[in-house]
Amino acid sequence: MIVALAGGTLPPDDVVVAALRTGDEAAFAALLDAWSRGMLRLARAYVSTDDSAQEVVQDAWLAVVEGIDGFEGRSSLKTWVHRILINTAKKRGVRENRAIPWSSAFERRGEPSDGSSRPSRSPGEDGVPPGPWKDFSALWPTPEDEALASEVRGQIATALAGLPDRQRIVITLRDVEGCTSEEVCEILDISAANQRVLLHRARAWVRGRIEVYFETVGRPA
Amino acid sequence: MKRFTHNRDKAVNAVKRFRCAEVVELVTAYLEDALDEPARLGMEQHLACCRECDRRLDQFRAVIGVLGALPSEDGLRGDVRDRLMSAFRDRRHRRP
Ligand SMILES: [Zn+2]
Numbered sequence: 001m002i003v004a005l006a007g008g009t010l011p012p013d014d015v016v017v018a019a020l021r022t023g024d025e026a027a028f029a030a031l032l033d034a035w036s037r038g039m040l041r042l043a044r045a046y047v048s049t050d051d052s053a054q055e056v057v058q059d060a061w062l063a064v065v066e067g068i069d070g071f072e073g074r075s076s077l078k079t080w081v082h083r084i085l086i087n088t089a090k091k092r093g094v095r096e097n098r099a100i101p102w103s104s105a106f107e108r109r110g111e112p113s114d115g116s117s118r119p120s121r122s123p124g125e126d127g128v129p130p131g132p133w134k135d136f137s138a139l140w141p142t143p144e145d146e147a148l149a150s151e152v153r154g155q156i157a158t159a160l161a162g163l164p165d166r167q168r169i170v171i172t173l174r175d176v177e178g179c180t181s182e183e184v185c186e187i188l189d190i191s192a193a194n195q196r197v198l199l200h201r202a203r204a205w206v207r208g209r210i211e212v213y214f215e216t217v218g219r220p221a
Numbered sequence: 222m223k224r225f226t227h228n229r230d231k232a233v234n235a236v237k238r239f240r241c242a243e244v245v246e247l248v249t250a251y252l253e254d255a256l257d258e259p260a261r262l263g264m265e266q267h268l269a270c271c272r273e274c275d276r277r278l279d280q281f282r283a284v285i286g287v288l289g290a291l292p293s294e295d296g297l298r299g300d301v302r303d304r305l306m307s308a309f310r311d312r313r314h315r316r317p
Pocket of ligand 1: 244
């Protein structure tokens with residue numbers, strides 16, 4: 001029985017897996033709620049619409065339901081579920097002509113295409129999380145009012161959207177979803193060095209875009 | 222003199238000297254703690270006396286912090302979630 005879910009932390013894998021095998025609906029619901037948002041964000045990197053992403057995540061979870069009895073615990077449950085998701089998303093992406101060649105991930109494909117021409121989207125009206133903005137405001141103008149904080153989030157979203165797919169997937173898994181480098185290597189089946197190169201290029205690009213943004217808005221008109 | 226040579230080699234091996242362009246490329250490896258000891262020391266030595274690179278490192282950290290706090294996307298659509306829950310229930314009925 002899954003109980004300790006306060007604060008969003010899941011019990012250890014063996015507990016969760018045992019609960020799923022016995023048909024514990026609360027356990028399954030907890031897992032759906034814990035991972036689906038991240039999975040949707042990831043799926044969205046492979047397919048072209050939000051509806052397709054919903055379908056990909058749905059099909060991945062159905063495969064998890066079918067396959068849970070065969071889960072051998074050679075990787076973590078999270079890695080296993082995300083690998084199923086990536087495989088499902090890839091198949092779907094191929095149908096949509098959005099195949100991502102991971103095997104050639106080492107090739108230099110130049111810097112990301114310029115995402116600055118895209119209009120920035122306003123990401124909503126959530127409160128400003130104090131932690132990250134505290135570090136941020138030591139370096140760039142303080143996003144003290146929600147309008148600027150929201151504008152910066154919009155700039156970051158735009159910068160992410162301007163990245164090549166593989167870089168966006170890696171930075172999404174690592175920095176947005178908080179996966180470890182080991183998890184990302186396992187999920188995407190790439191080497192640690194390759195993961196680091198992709199992550200570094202992606203971070204450098206986002207940092208550069210934010211720098212450019214503040215150079216632009218910082219100057220009096 | 223043998224001892225002198227030995228000491229000098231050791232000093233050379235102990236800390237790598239980096240140019241700014243090299244430091245830029247190693248920021249993520251540094252943050253991942255993936256550098257060997259001489260490279261890490263060289264990195265820290267450079268950062269201690271180069272404001273520009275030190276600031277860039279802080280900017281990387283700041284960007285990583287904000288990325289980790291982005292508002293999450295909408296979750297699963299209600300109908301999708303319902304379908305998954307009922308698929309999970311059906312499975313138990315098929316395999317008691
Ligand atoms: Zn420097």
